[in-house]
């Protein structure tokens with residue numbers, strides 16, 4: 001495909017196996033969420049086979065704190081697209097020290113991919129789906145290679161296709177947990193206060209969902225948090241949460 005790295009589609013057995021496994025887990029643990037769900041998965045069901053994927057964005061500290069309280073050595077995957085706010089990199093350092101996280105894995109796009117398709121660094125203008133694929137989707141897929149399950153901070157309240165999010169799901173032959181799927185912005189604010197967590201440096205400037213510099217703006221107080229992402233375009237997701245085996249699946 002024009003030199004793009006196209007991921008292997010998981011075989012049908014792996015896909016259907018994960019779907020069946022997710023159904024079993026939902027029957028057992030569908031009533032759990034937050035730290036209770038995390039504890040079961042980190043200490044029992046997927047011990048040593050699960051990672052948290054974190055943006056170290058506006059809401060990330062709550063989930064990171066929950067994971068750190070259970071096991072600060074849990075692998076945390078952080079995608080540095082090369083287009084992030086320097087504030088996010090600073091915040092990552094603050095949280096790592098504060099929470100005692102000992103296995104934060106920063107992953108990056110492969111220079112060869114960028115040299116071939118984004119030599120001027122402006123691919124986000126011409127083809128944002130491909131830009132996200134090279135800078136986020138491919139690096140994450142490589143990083144998840146050794147894990148059977150992963151954890152995200154997505155929430156129904158983010159709007160769009162996240163409105164029907166479940167706490168336990170299957171995608172790409174792996175199990176994915178969204179322990180805060182049902183949490184509201186008020187729940188998040190309360191958790192920041194109760195846990196004494198520092199805010200992302202851009203939160204005070206109206207940034208409520210924080211990704212790459214070219215594709216992130218502040219969101220109005222009465223809008224969904226992700227309204228500030230890819231503003232003016234139909235794009236609402238970077239693609240890491242979709243089936244990821246092709247750049248045609250953004």
Ligand code: SF4
Pocket residue numbers: 081083123124127128129131132133135136211212213214215238
């Ligand atoms: S969010 Fe924007 S800059 Fe970042 S990888 Fe996607 S298109 Fe590129």
